[in-house]
Amino acid sequence: MKHFLLLAIIGILFLGSTYGASVATEKLKASNCTKTEGFQAIACVLRMADFAQKIEKLDMDDKNQVNEFEKSCVSFANCFETLQCGPEDPAEKKINNMIKNYCDAVVYVAKDFADCSEKLENKNSTCYQNWDPFPDAIDEETDEKKKEKMLQEACKNYFGKDNCLKKEITEKCSETEWKGFRDHFIGISNILLECDFRNIQ
Known part of the structure; x- marks a missing residue:
């Protein structure tokens, strides 16, 4: 089961990294965004690689690893949500929802x-x-x-x-x-x- 869950997150991360780089640039250009917020958006994109590694190494039978993964999911999903500058972006919201749904499914399979x-x-x-x-x-x-x-x-x-x-x-x-x-x-x-x-x- 982990095989196709990994395929699913690769799909999200591909969408997220492609889209995320442009989000970071656009947020940086937006008149009410600071450079700090723009760099924070770029940092969120860079965290995707770390997130993918955690998924690849995740032992779904190890409850401690699953708990740590769950915390990482919350942290990762919150990364873009903390950016308050610029108008709300439906595509960004969709990617955040995909990540949340994916994380919920992994935790559900591993625990419940x-x-x-x-x-x-x-x-x-x-x-x-x-x-x-x-x-x-x-x-x-x-x-x-x-x-x-x-x-x-x-x-x-x-x-x-x-x-x-x-x-x-x-x-x-x-x-x-x-x-x-x-x-x-x-x-x-x-x-x-x-x-x-x-x-x-």
Whole structure:
């Protein structure tokens, strides 16, 4: 599971670093921003690399590491929010929300979902083991029509073929576990995909 969570944060950090550099520059140029605030924005962008390293090294079975990661998430997400100069930027807010949703999902999987995850692994659930909501092949595809079809398939199978994760999690754990899992992963789906999950119960 950590594999695709890492892919998701790479998506966020790519968006954030590309966008963040321009944010820093624009905030610095804004008439009511000080140079200090502009440099603070640049510092936030530079912290993304450190944040990515923490994710790569995170042992989700180590509660102390997860707690430290959670603190790092809060600190990182607050970095841009502390900048008060310039008008509120919807794109910046979207990236902050993505980071928050991602962090919530990682902490949820490591803490709240850990027992259920172990049950699914002990059962050798094919659906759970093969679950890959962000297929690598999508990014590698250059034909736009094929890519669009792949994105539609990824959305359709976001919770496994025929929504099999709902059945697996509900049967092996509980409906409450399923709903928590569903809600957290819908929260991070818009990092790399844009799916309509209104019919996912």
